[in-house]
């Protein structure tokens with residue numbers, strides 16, 4: 001399955017923090033594509049309802065939030081240099097914000113906050129993103145135990161994965177599809 005290949009790539013790059021940067025594309029409110037780099041925060045573990053979900057953290061004030069509310073579909077693109085493999089993962093995003101009433105998901109949001117670095121906590125205390133620049137010199141440091149109100153966890157639940165391995169000539173490519181029951185099928189295709 002694609003997850004074992006992704007795990008292998010992550011393992012090979014375990015000493016390279018930048019290997020956890022991936023591109024997340026959403027659909028803009030104007031129906032134009034929007035794309036940005038985010039950090040992979042691991043998979044949501046031990047959930048029966050949300051399977052194979054990738055975790056991303058973000059600020060509720062960022063533009064992607066309104067885009068996701070209008071259209072939850074997103075695609076991530078992730079390239080690993082050592083394994084020379086590209087993963088394009090299509091799926092729906094679920095937003096877990098401070099209002100989320102689901103205990104399991106709210107616990108995951110809190111754990112994601114606690115796992116952040118000090119530098120990452122501070123970003124959530126900054127002034128509103130994308131507004132005219134202001135002076136940031138007096139930002140109060142957030143509480144490491146309590147998520148800031150604007151802190152959100154995003155879950156990407158994959159439904160389709162396109163894996164391309166550059167190694168070999170011709171290269172190798174697989175398409176993985178998830179059905180309604182959550183079962184994955186795999187097909188090797190031409191690159």
Ligand SMILES: Cc1cc2nc3c(=O)[nH]c(=O)nc-3n(C[C@H](O)[C@H](O)[C@H](O)COP(=O)(O)O)c2cc1C
Pocket residue numbers: 021034035036037038039040056057058059062063064065129
């Ligand atoms: C290396 C790198 C890592 C980033 N990680 C995140 C992240 O984990 N979450 C996030 O929301 N933005 C992250 N950003 C900032 C986003 O790329 C983007 O500027 C921000 O989320 C606002 O995007 P939006 O206006 O489309 O919502 C990162 C940027 C870079 C360059």
